[in-house]
Amino acid sequence: MRERSISSKAPVLPPSAAIYSRLMLSIYDFYVLGISNRFAWRCPTPRILDLYQRAISDNHLDIGVGTGYYLDHVRFPSDHPTVHLMDINPMALARTALRIRRYQPRSILADVTSGQNPLEGMYDSIAVNYLLHCLAGAIPDKGQEVLKRLIHFLRPSGGRLFGATILGTGVHHNGVGRQLMTLYNRKGVFDNQSDSEEQLRRLLEAHFERYELEVTGCVAQFIGFR
DSSP: OOOEEEEOSOOOOOHHHHTOOHHHHHHHIIIIIIIIIIIISOOOHHHHHHHHHHHOOSEEEEESOTTSHHHHHSOOSSSSOEEEEEESOHHHHHHHHHHTGGGOOEEEEOOTTSTTOOOOSOBSEEEOTTTGGGSSSOHHHHHHHHHHHHGGGBOTTTOEEEEEEEOSSSSOOOHHHHHHHHHHHHHTSOOOTTOOHHHHHHHHHHHOSEEEEEEETTEEEEEEEO
């Protein structure tokens, strides 16, 4: 069966999305998930996979899909989940859709910060993993913008939004992490120098009846429950 996809007008890629070229996507799992997560951000990839495992549902939307590593390795509650993928980068979408083709995912080419998101229906789980630290602005602004839109597509009873984000302040960055933070923020790949756990906590409190928030190394992992 062919992959199902829809798209809005082709978005202009910001630096945080344009960096995911075919070459970068080919080394992403090794470089980011294998090396950076463990040694720079000090939050090994299995911890984030555990977050997926706790929060994923059979009716799931994944935003900012990367290479699809987590969706490929997580165990869905059933063998036939409904999986929708949303990203601004068509190459990331295509790579992830191919990787998890066994689930016949639906691909949505769109910018999550745009007011014209072509989303329909309700989801039981929405992931925004490693997304917030890539968006322009401080957490109170960019987080509010994203959650205000996504909350309308999250099932009112039992829906959960989850993910992880690299914090810029209030956590200890080792030498490698500081160098990468400086480089990525200078190039526009990250915009997280002022992102803090307290800002994220206030954002979650404003949008969810209850939430979980845990910081490992430089990475905040969170789940918001409706």
